[in-house]
Amino acid sequence: MASDRWRRQWDVPSDSNPAKSYVVSEDWEGNYACSCPAWTRHTPRRDCKHIRRVKEGQYLERGAPPLAPPTPTAPPRPAVPFPAKTPVPPDPFQELVDQYRL
Numbered sequence: 001m002a003s004d005r006w007r008r009q010w011d012v013p014s015d016s017n018p019a020k021s022y023v024v025s026e027d028w029e030g031n032y033a034c035s036c037p038a039w040t041r042h043t044p045r046r047d048c049k050h051i052r053r054v055k056e057g058q059y060l061e062r063g064a065p066p067l068a069p070p071t072p073t074a075p076p077r078p079a080v081p082f083p084a085k086t087p088v089p090p091d092p093f094q095e096l097v098d099q100y101r102l
């Protein structure tokens with residue numbers, strides 16, 4: 001979550017170890033920081049690849065609403081033609097009933 005120090009934060013997975021992730025933070029002045037060694041050990045500070053990816057919008061900000069899950073689309077139905085309805089021949093007896101109100 002955003003804190004007093006950081007305006008926004010992102011979890012960016014490490015390339016070398018997928019189980020690990022670094023935290024990219026943006027402070028209220030718009031300066032970015034990353035918890036990876038490439039950033040923390042490099043002076044002068046320069047954007048590491050994690051920060052660049054965050055700036056490219058590749059990751060969701062912490063606390064941001066998750067993207068809506070993709071709606072499952074029903075697999076297309078195979079085009080099975082329905083059997084053509086054969087017209088029901090009129091019932092002669094029913095016709096007589098109607099005609100003579102038997």
Ligand SMILES: [Zn+2]
Pocket residue numbers: 022034035036037038039048049050051
């Ligand atoms: Zn980094």
